[in-house]
Amino acid sequence: MEKTLLISLFIIEIVAFAWLIFEAKVSRKQRETILEVERQILKLERVIISMEKTIIKKLDKKKKWKNKN
Secondary structure, eight states: OOHHHHHHHHHHHHHHHHHHHHHHHHHHHHHHHHHHHHHHHHHHHHHHHHHHHHHHHHHHHHHHHHHHH
16 A cells, blocks of 8 residues: 555656756746747837927928928
């Protein structure tokens, strides 16, 4: 009886350890995906900021041109 319980406990521990390893891999992939999405968001924000700067410069030029006339 003790051997059976010991073997059962050992098998349960192996399964639990394998499950933890699997979960760690899944979690790592999810973190990598999140980081990639965050990088893409940062790129998009840089593009938006650049476009806003361009628009502001054009508006400033247009305002200066109107003030001259």
